[in-house]
Amino acid sequence: MTLTRRNFLTTAATATGLMAAPAILRAQGTLALRMGHPHPETDSWQDTALWMADTLKEKSGGEITLQVFPNGLIGNDPTMINSVRAGSLDIMVTGNPFFTSLAPELNVLDLPYLFQNRDHVARVLDGEIGDRLRSDFEGTGLFALSLWETGWRHVTNSRRPVATPEDIKGLKIRTTPNPAHIEAFRLLGAVPTPMAFTELFTALEMGAVDGQENPTTLILNSRFYEAQKYLSLTQHAFTAAPLVTNAEKLEAMGEDRRTLLIETAQEGARRQRALNVEREETSLATLKDEGMEVVEEPDREAFRAIVADEVQAKFASEFGSDLIDQINGAAA
Template sequence: MNTLMKTVGLAAALTLSAVPALAETVLKLAHAAPETDLQQTMSIYFKEQVEARSGGSITVNVFPHGQLGNDAQMIDGARSGIIDIAISGLNNFTGLIPEAGAFELPFMFPSRDLAYRVLDGEIGQGVAAKFEPVGLKLLGFPENGYRNITNNRGPVRTPEDLDGLQMRVNNSKALNDMFALLGANPQQLPVAELYTALETGVVDAQDHPIGIVVSFKFNEVQKYLSLTQHAYSALAMVMNNDKLKGLSDAEQKIIMEVAAEAVAKQRELSVAKEEEMIAQLESEGMSVNRDVDAAAFQAAVKPVWEGFIDENGDALVNAIVAASK
């Protein structure tokens, strides 16, 4: 009897061991911003909601502050599947999707509401579809925000105030063209290297949205902040397309729904916290200038729009302008 029971028990154990465990998908989500940035806030919301709604079938591990590489490396990683989800400035995708540069043109979006309508509507989704042929699924356009100029020379009130500044720029052709046109000396540097470059005088000026100035602590090495709001910068949250398609229909729905919610919440926080962050920068010793001749800047940068249209056509630019009327 004991032998029989042992045999039955062994058979049961072998049968149980042959049953596969519930399938679990582990996703790696990467971005370049510090943990204090709203990109991390959004990433944690995405992680918690996806894990909860999937009932544990999906786990999301978040890697902030460039732990998995700089922006170009993260995008390459997402395309190849080494990274599953990446959040990066939309400008970093314009090498793959040149027409997306229309969203980066100076003074393209006079209001955030217009930017949201365009990005979330038919125009933005038309550009979003162009991510799939390069191996990516666009999950949404979070907000980087309006770009403003910081430097150590003085307030920037007119285009002439940029003359001669050693200006760090990102890889947006439109912004490179803009600063060169206005007499600055643009130099491309990864954001991870920017603090040291400002501290050592390699460059003496840069432009970023307020949240990035705060989270990267550029106020420690920059004295003047001028609220030029010369360009609206969107982020792109992308996922390896094959990875997404490999999930069940229900899991894909969870990813897309949570991503949309995360983007909306991140935008709300970005707007709500902006004045608070400006006040923080002032309290920490930064001189904030709101006296900017926006009309003079807009007139001066018209050739940048013309250059973009010459290279990419006017369809997207005209569609965005029409949407603002």
């Protein structure tokens, strides 16, 4: 049977019966899975990955194990994606921008100033729009188990406070490889410099780039404050993070194991996003304690006026406006 998005969603919906029958899993033999991600061990990705490992072991009666490799230990973002596609790594998670070369419509999630608040984000990621976007992985060798998050993105740099778009001009800013991120910073007059997350701290420390843009939780957990003086809460984009596995391996697992893995991954996504909500406020306070100078109310409307419409129009010219319209419609 070739598994489509519809097949997988149906499988996940039948998981209640499976949870009561670990003997079914035991009859198939032990399944040892390996998972990688680029974030530090202190990050919510690691906490949630370990929760997944415990849950899979418990629900399978010990017949499914998950070994977790954080902090880019087994490769940077593109390397891990390619490893999962090749089948040498079972599961990985990273920011949505690293997948857009494989599934270009995912770029919609990274359009600047698209989401109004976290309720808006949840309606999109956990609803029909999220299902549609996960289905874009079909044919890539990957299957998107669920959508985690990196969170709201903010700008840091080592040169000056950023309160207006004028302040960011000329700054060399590390971005993701996502076309929307690159175009937004180009429009602002910065010098966008894409690179893998695992290379970022060294680039900041050595002055190869002036700054970067990530959520406060990641700025803290990655100790970027050691190389960055200024933080501006631009909240210019929200980044989702697909949790992916090898599609052929998932198909070969058997229906009960697929169900367990998908259900665990989807519950993990809700847990991980809740953890990030809790930690955003505390991480900001800690960054201040570490000496970062924070611009809490930059002129977001001025930033929005420069980047939002133009970047969205560029996406619409290539993919149509349907997805943008659906996401905007989910805001109410």
